[in-house]
Amino acid sequence: MIRVLVVDDEALVRSGLRMILEASGEIAVVGEAGDGAAAVTAAARLRPHVVLMDVRMPGTDGLTAAAGILALPGPPKLIMLTTFDLDEYVHEALRLGAVGFLLKDTPPRDLAAAVRTVADGQAILSPAVTKRLISSFAGKAPxxxxxxxxxxxxxxxxxxxxxxxxxxxxxxxxxxxxxxxxxxxxxxxxxxxxxxxxxxxxxxxxxxxxxxxx
Incomplete structure (x- = not known):
């Protein structure tokens, strides 16, 4: 089973993600966190294979949490959840070592498949969305x-x-x-x-x- 930690400041979103992921039969959501600080603590304690984390959260944000999680010994794979208004915040998370990002409206089947892909050692690279992300990043520093x-x-x-x-x-x-x-x-x-x-x-x-x- 793929062990996943779900991080989002909205309880309803966390519950929905848990239902979607566990319905696959191959993924176990071993914990949830409502902010970045709790996410780092939970990742260190629960040792998930994958962390699925919202980019923008009150308190300790996703970027700060990403740095903390990826600094852990044998860190989990990190996927950032975001909307389509991609910005430097997401870019920096990828620079830190996040293996990709998913839009919050990703279809349930694709969400579970993405977690399996990341757990298998590959990154999430949706050609259409990733092209916009990388192009905007590169365009800012030719x-x-x-x-x-x-x-x-x-x-x-x-x-x-x-x-x-x-x-x-x-x-x-x-x-x-x-x-x-x-x-x-x-x-x-x-x-x-x-x-x-x-x-x-x-x-x-x-x-x-x-x-x-x-």
Whole structure:
């Protein structure tokens, strides 16, 4: 079972998320928290595999909580919940190491699938929404392009093909079909690229590619 901690300042939202996730039969919501401070405490105590957390909360906000949770020994995977008005707040959470974000109106089936994907070691990269997120982030600091290209220059041609596909939101299976590689080979390439570039996850890889304007 995938152990999940749900964090949102609205009890009704937390209850709804619990019902949706546990209906899958593969996910157990092991705890809930109504603010960021409680989320950090609960994550340290309950050791969930995944934390599903609202970005904006009163008191200790989601960004502060994200830093605290991701600083824990063997931290859980972190997914931020947000509306479509994406801002620097979400960008910073991804820079810290959050593995992605979900819109609050994500269909129930997709929500459970997203948690399973993250628990399996992949990031949430919805092509349409993530493109807007990363493009807005990159657009605010075009001077990062040179630095990003210098970092990507360390990659082999095949590794660059893989990271470009990651930036488009493709899964390992989809990348494999496109590049005529096995899924296991793609997974190995992705892991090697992340390690070589010093990145925590696929979202950060996608941001780097968009920073480089490739």
């Amino acid at each position: 001077s990062r392009a040179v630095s990003a290209r210098e970092r990507l220059a360390a990659l082999t041609a095949r590794e660059e093909d893989v990271i470009r596909a990651v930036a488009r939101g493709l899964s390992n299976a989809e990348i494999g079909r496109q590049l005529r590689l096995t899924e296991a080979t793609v997974k190995a390439h992705v892991s090697r690229v992340l390690a070589k570039l010093g990145l925590a996850n696929r979202v950060q890889a996608a941001i780097l590619v968009h920073d480089a304007d490739l």
